[in-house]
Amino acid sequence: MxxxxxxxxxxxxxxxxxxxxxxxxxxxxxxxxxxxxxxxxxxxxxxxxxxxxxxxxxxxxxxxxxxxxxxxxxxxxxxxxxxxxxxxxxxxxxxxxxxxxxxxxxxxxxxxxxxxxxxxxxxxxxxxxxxxxxxxxxxxxxxxxxxxxxxxxxxxxxxxxxxxxxxxxxxxxxxxxxxxxxxxxxxxxxxxxxxxxxxxxxxxxxxxxxxxxxxxxxxxxxxxxxxxxRGVKPRAIISGYGLSADAHHITQPDPKAAGSIKAMRKALAMAKLDPEQIGYVSAHGTGTPANDRMECVAMAEVFGEEIRTSSIKGHIGHTLGAASAIEAAVCVKALETGILPPTLHLRTKDPSCAVAVIANEPVSVNVDHMMSNAYAFGGINTSIILSRIGSVPLGSVQERGTFV
Missing domain, CATH: 3.40.47.10 (Thiolase/Chalcone synthase)
Structure with a gap:
């Protein structure tokens, strides 16, 4: 096969x-x-x-x-x-x-x-x-x-x-x-x-x-x-994934984000995609300063500062081992509807986070490929790429929301 x-x-x-x-x-x-x-x-x-x-x-x-x-x-x-x-x-x-x-x-x-x-x-x-x-x-x-x-x-x-x-x-x-x-x-x-x-x-x-x-x-x-x-219409494609372990610290992420960058690039290589083809990143985004800053460094390095991103942990908290499975499911809905979910409670973006964070309200943008990141203690870094099946009409939320 x-x-x-x-x-x-x-x-x-x-x-x-x-x-x-x-x-x-x-x-x-x-x-x-x-x-x-x-x-x-x-x-x-x-x-x-x-x-x-x-x-x-x-x-x-x-x-x-x-x-x-x-x-x-x-x-x-x-x-x-x-x-x-x-x-x-x-x-x-x-x-x-x-x-x-x-x-x-x-x-x-x-x-x-x-x-x-x-x-x-x-x-x-x-x-x-x-x-x-x-x-x-x-x-x-x-x-x-x-x-x-x-x-x-x-x-x-x-x-x-x-x-x-x-x-x-x-x-x-x-x-x-x-x-x-x-x-x-x-x-x-x-x-x-x-x-x-x-x-x-x-x-x-x-x-x-x-x-x-x-x-x-x-x-x-x-x-x-x-x-x-079987006559079943697929909802999305798992196009690639990337895994790495940098073992920087037992709890703290590497501020230079070397492992995260490696995981993202591995996922892109498996999916045979260029960075500019990724239209959105579902961030790990825990709300802790060290994690958020590390992830922003990684996203800016791999995709540039214009990459769209958001975290749903302001809505549902950090669900630990469930988090990236839930976030993958949410990415499927985003691919199907053409709507990107917001980052709840974001008032003033940390200026050290040099990427386009979706703040408080959803944004309507048709995206063909998305990445979802998840990190863990001990320097574990993971990224998966989900891709859209065919063309999907925009959902009911029309062009509202902001990037900051």
Whole structure:
């Protein structure tokens, strides 16, 4: 098989703090709605900062009789939605091989936290049980991967799924990212003094840190010829990806952005695209000064200062291993509609960020190719490129919004 055969996305499922589907999340992104509120999953009374982006009405969203803890309860519904969206709803794979690649930071952490609090062990915990639960629930018969590269895990899960398809080891791959709100993660980021007291302001001069979020996304990936043979119209193409590890510091990114630049250029090379063909970058954009500045250095170096970019973490917080999977799903909507999502809460752009950041309101621009970045502790850098299927009419939001 040609290892460069197009790999396409045929189905998507998303749950975030602002929506239980991709369309609901997308509409609220464009409307400037934030999921930030006082944490209710666990007691935050002893914390200086108490705001995060939780999924509301969690029990209603969860599948009846599902196994596992809170993370599994987020993962299974998005996989169900994605399979339904891809018209793969019978769980009978016949002669197809279907696998899963799940990216996560904390894994199924809630059983461990319950045990720490003396509540007893409620379910199996750990990272790998997420793929196990999904495999059992959906009768998967193919490769099963768990990727634990922290906040870049979603992109890396997508890259792993692409390779399984290109190597002929699977006919359908579910690429997913998931992380549930966790006391351990919340306390850990607080100890690093990386948390904002109120809102997350990516790229803003007055930004004070990130907000922790939770959520999940699943993408159904197939070879294009297989999707067409099933009579399913692909939603977008995964054109390329780039991965690097610069090991600059255990928590801080390299201010010279060497690893990020390398990952972006690797993705461009795999996609056989020139930098000027990328019309938008979905930024990692955590709202921490070091990360935002590093990413802006990288984008300006690779694409020039005119590149359009934005971060959705002002809306949904930093969902850790789910972040880049959710952001990839949002990029698909941007490709389909011709609308680029805004950066919420951006008032005064940090002058050191010398790129065109979309501020507060969406912008209508038809883009054929987009890049989505994700970074993680330890110097992990990932970039994926998503490309549009055919020509798509502009959406309902008409030329409003600003670049700063």
């Amino acid at each position: 040609d290892d460069q055969e197009e790999i396409v996305i045929t189905g998507i499922g998303v749950i975030t703090s602002i929506g239980s589907t991709l369309d609901e999340t997308w509409d609220k992104l464009l409307a400037g709605i934030s999921g930030a509120r006082t944490i209710r999953t666990f007691d935050v009374s002893g914390h200086q900062h108490q705001i995060g982006c939780e999924v509301e009405d969690f029990e209603h969203l969860s599948l009846i009789g599902r196994p596992g803890g809170r993370a599994t309860g987020l993962l299974l519904p998005v996989v169900e939605d994605a399979l339904y969206n891809a018209r793969l709803i019978d769980r009978e794979w016949d002669d197809r091989i279907a696998g899963i690649s799940v990216g996560t930071t904390m894994g199924e952490i809630s059983p461990y936290e319950d045990a720490m609090l003396g509540r007893g062990i409620s379910a199996r915990g750990g990272p790998s049980v997420l793929a196990d639960h999904a495999g059992e629930w959906f009768s998967l018969n193919g490769p099963s991967w768990t990727i634990t590269n922290a906040c870049a895990a979603g992109n890396m899960a997508i890259a792993r799924a692409v390779e399984e398809l290109r190597l002929g080891r699977a006919d359908v791959m579910i690429a997913a990212g998931v992380d549930a709100m966790s006391w351990i993660a919340f306390t850990g980021f607080a100890s690093l003094r990386a948390m904002a007291p109120d809102v997350c302001r990516p790229f803003d001069l007055e930004r004070k840190g990130l907000l922790l979020g939770e959520g999940a996304a699943a993408l159904i990936l197939e070879r294009k010829r297989d999707a067409v043979a």
